Amino acid sequence: MYRSQKGRYNKMLTPAALQFRQTGRAFGPRLAVDALNLTVAAGEFVALVGPSGCGKTTILNLAAGLIEPTKGEVESFGAPLKGLNPKVSYLFQQDALLPWKTLEENIALSATLSGRDGRDEAREWLERLGLEGFGDYFPAAASGGMKKRVALAQQWIPRRPLLLMDEPFSALDIHTRQRMETELLQLWDEDRRTVLFVTHDLEEAIALAGVVCVLSAGPASTIINSYRIDLPRPRAIADLRLDPRFQDLYRNIWNDLRPEVLRSHAG
């Protein structure tokens, strides 16, 4: 989609983490996504923004292999997707922690499932996330921010090359949210794995991503434009909104997004 030198170079070396080609998905008579063309280059942090109900979650579910396209195809790292995508971690919008496992057990879930003892690793993560002493809490007793941290660790640990994130921070208050965004970027800076991040919040998209793609309002939504976000990293999330370059980008992308948001409200 975007046309930067670096992007093209990457594409030639390694197959894209995700490649949607004329992909469409219908639910009964309702076409959620149509004629979607999207390339997520390996190592890229891509944000999808669009009005609510525009099929963002459908795109992630297609990428994870949880649902199959009704039109076109989806490729991941050069191979067409059949069934679940073994290369992804998926941070769902809803709470996906197992309520009957403690926070520590939830962090260690991928280790448990592969027959390893992940307790030491889980404890390290608890410490790292500032959750020492909360390891034996059940999710019902944890705050929204704590649960999100644990969920992020749970998904980060298996070291899958592609991380899908579905409005992960939308339910958090603004301060917790900015802290989580900062923590996410710190994590991401360590190994720069590929991220496909879905949000309806344009500020969040610009603050985090290297590429922002704008989705049209549903039904039958598709990508109408994409922008390279060349803000330097590491980024200071809390101050970024005051940066004139940030504001320019925001204004540009918002021009694309605004009619879609209006359209989605009209419909």
Place this chain on the structure above:
Amino acid sequence: MRAKVAASRLGLAAVLLIGWEAGARAGVIDPFFFSRPALIAARLTEWFSTAQIWRHVGLTLLEALLAFVIGSAAGIVLGFWLGRWPLGAAVAEPFLQTANALPRVVLAPLFIFWFGLGIWSKVAFGMTLVFFLVFFNTYRGVRSVDRVLIDNARLLGASESQLLRHVLMPSALGWIFSGLEASIGLAMVGAVVGEYLGATGGLGYVIAQAEGLLDTTGMLAGMTLLAAVVLAIAAVVGRVERHLLRWQQPR
């Protein structure tokens, strides 16, 4: 607050019992039809002094326990199985609905006919009562697991058996336990009704005997004992449940 509730409960029980006793002594309540607490207490003391009663209590408990264990095991297994196999569930549904729609009491004479006056007719009868309750709860529990939890576990690499162990079982446990106290009650109903209709021992038999003699005191003493036994079992189950479902309570 808790002390207040406890005191009020004690007070209410005392008012009811003393009112009953006084009413019977004053001739307002006919003791032939309603007996009175002092007589019932005396009868219970008499029963326990001869130790005869333990045989009946033990028999009823054994029948109820067997009915409960076999019935809930069958219900849990079938519930999981059909919960994960939509085709089988669709095929089995009308059969299960029909069997469940039948008022089970009419089966009791048939079971006595089939299995005789011993414990197995009561076990079979109690089982049919327990099975459906546990089955429907388990089935609902398996089907109502949040889709996201299943997807998340599968994406993290869970096999079908790991899914069962880490996601489906714990989720269904809440539903199973929500029906557990009721199913223990039903197992007791099965045992007692079976004994009532034809047996050589058990609390239902004791009550039926007293009935035959128009002995209200004996009937009410039997019922008191029955209620006490069920409450004692429920207390134990409540403990187990609180431990296994401790994740449901925020601390």
